[in-house]
Amino acid sequence: MNIEQKISFDPVTYLATPGVGRRILHFKSKHAFFTQGSDADSVFYIQTGRARLNVVSKRGKEATVTLLAAGDFVGDESLVGEGEIHKATACAISACVTMKIDRAEMQRALKEEHGFSEFFLKFIVTRGIRSQADLIDQLFNSSEKRLARTLLMMAEYGGPDEPEDSIPLITQETLAEMIGTTRSRVSFFMNRFRNLGYIEYKYKGRIQVHGSLLSVVLRGELPEENSSRPKLLDLSPSAARSAERASEFLYLRARRLASNS
Numbered sequence: 001m002n003i004e005q006k007i008s009f010d011p012v013t014y015l016a017t018p019g020v021g022r023r024i025l026h027f028k029s030k031h032a033f034f035t036q037g038s039d040a041d042s043v044f045y046i047q048t049g050r051a052r053l054n055v056v057s058k059r060g061k062e063a064t065v066t067l068l069a070a071g072d073f074v075g076d077e078s079l080v081g082e083g084e085i086h087k088a089t090a091c092a093i094s095a096c097v098t099m100k101i102d103r104a105e106m107q108r109a110l111k112e113e114h115g116f117s118e119f120f121l122k123f124i125v126t127r128g129i130r131s132q133a134d135l136i137d138q139l140f141n142s143s144e145k146r147l148a149r150t151l152l153m154m155a156e157y158g159g160p161d162e163p164e165d166s167i168p169l170i171t172q173e174t175l176a177e178m179i180g181t182t183r184s185r186v187s188f189f190m191n192r193f194r195n196l197g198y199i200e201y202k203y204k205g206r207i208q209v210h211g212s213l214l215s216v217v218l219r220g221e222l223p224e225e226n227s228s229r230p231k232l233l234d235l236s237p238s239a240a241r242s243a244e245r246a247s248e249f250l251y252l253r254a255r256r257l258a259s260n261s
Helices: 002-008 076-080 103-112 114-140 143-154 172-179 183-195 211-218 237-260
Strands: 022-027 032-034 042-048 051-056 062-068 089-092 096-102 199-201 207-209
Touching: 022 032, 042 076, 042 103, 062 114, 062 143, 062 172, 076 103, 096 103, 103 114, 114 143, 143 172, 143 183, 143 207, 143 211, 172 183, 183 199
Parallel strands: none
Antiparallel strands: 022 096, 032 089, 042 096, 051 062, 051 089, 199 207
């Protein structure tokens, strides 16, 4: 009986249906899954919706670390053991449906269910590649290109399904935090993208991202670019291009891995 259970175990079904040590929770926009500094005793798997992970420094400065979407795990620091705390706050951007899995149940599933451990490992590897791409993007690309890449990721370009018709409502302040610039710069870039036909504002402030924006990230085709590079990095043209290629490669690799999971 135990062998039959292991053979028939399906990670997708496991993460979609409640059971011992796991339950489905609904979060409205701006509601937190957990907060920075709180006890880390469970892992959340996002079934639907969008969220963000943000941190607050000791001086009170807030920054968005990453955006979260359906298929992402968050709160996995709880797997380290008892006494761990959340290093950031996970907050819904749009209405979210999540599976909350208790630490003990998550540890049991990883240990006993080979299919689930492979599923989770693939997510961790994909997230690591994406984090590398984010770091390279932050260090070497202009803030305008970083904004373009963020909008494309939110619209799911490069994912397994068709791109979304429009991305969830997100403030310019949040976008500025994510790419490391000011709100006024984001406003300037967004107006520029709209004038160039890369994006379109829809009902209630939602944004439609067109595929033509890919040319900004992948080929650097941005007429009369009006943005600055980090002043601490005086790169030669060849070094700068190599960094851009590395960022492009890691970005596409992460999207490809995510689409195969």
